[in-house]
Amino acid sequence: MNMYLYQGKLVFDIVTAVEEKSEEAEMKNDAHENLTNELFQELRALIEGNGYQVLSIGANLENFGKADQAQIKSLEESKKEANDKVKEIYNKANIKTYRIQLD
Numbered sequence: 001m002n003m004y005l006y007q008g009k010l011v012f013d014i015v016t017a018v019e020e021k022s023e024e025a026e027m028k029n030d031a032h033e034n035l036t037n038e039l040f041q042e043l044r045a046l047i048e049g050n051g052y053q054v055l056s057i058g059a060n061l062e063n064f065g066k067a068d069q070a071q072i073k074s075l076e077e078s079k080k081e082a083n084d085k086v087k088e089i090y091n092k093a094n095i096k097t098y099r100i101q102l103d
Contacts, residue, residue: 028063040058044057
């Protein structure tokens with residue numbers, strides 16, 4: 001049987017909020033602060049574990065303007081909900097199954 005490769009992009013449109021600073025470069029660094037190599041490795045493992053090869057991974061965030069209170073609230077709620085989901089995912093990975101054989 002012949003196999004065919006499909007190549008494309010997995011897209012995440014992401015947003016974060018950072019405190020105002022006098023230098024744009026400092027704010028941009030703060031925006032990228034949590035996009036660590038460890039996070040990218042975890043994402044890569046999740047994606048590759050489902051049968052996809054990750055050829056490259058990265059992020060480039062740009063200033064989108066001043067955040068209003070509704071946007072800040074939405075980010076905070078999203079983070080809280082996601083943290084609960086992350087705990088559930090990590091707990092699934094940490095569950096051990098033991099088989100007890102009774103003779």
